Amino acid sequence: MPQLTALTPLGELTLSEEDGAIVALDWGRGRDQTATPLLQRAIAALHAYFDGAAEPFADLPLNPAGTAFQRRVWTAMRAIPRGRTRSYGELARDLRSSARAVGAACGANPIPVIIPCHRVTGARGLGGYSGGDGAATKRYLLGLEQA
Structure with missing residues (x-):
């Protein structure tokens, strides 16, 4: 590969x-x-x-390996604009699922940054992040996007 x-x-x-x-x-x-x-x-x-480009990944062909549900979550994450966030619960309501299941799908995202799981936050705070240095990386990415 x-x-x-x-x-x-x-x-x-x-x-x-x-x-x-x-x-x-x-x-x-x-x-x-x-x-x-x-x-x-x-x-x-x-x-x-x-460098601050708004949507540089829009035309990249992506094929993350995952379940049908995970793919639905990842598609929903890609719809969150740069500089915005959504909570696990909000995505769960949209997908008729649970916040915990959405969080698990976020954690299983094989293409972080490009599929912006960092834009999904907890109802009362940042939430977790499985890439890089964890929450510090999530804070950096959200700061970069000024979310």
Whole structure:
């Protein structure tokens, strides 16, 4: 599976591609570095995001592996505009589910930052974040977006 690593304000982030779509974003340097056109485009979109671009990921083909429910949650997260947040409970109401199930889907997101799980917060605070340095990374991303 082709991978390419970018140096970002969050450190090294590695994108993975499979069958013409982005399937993962991981913290740290990937073992194999292959600069495919899609991965190069995705890296450019990451840099644009950190430079303040509103929606640099809109045209990237994504294919995160997950259950049908997880995919529904991830689609709902992608609809949250930059600089805005929604609570786990709000998404749960929209999806006719529970806040806990939405939180679990957020935590299983294989393409964080691009699928913006950091924009989903708890009813009384920040909530968790499974990427990078956890809550500190979530605070950084929300601050970057001025949410």
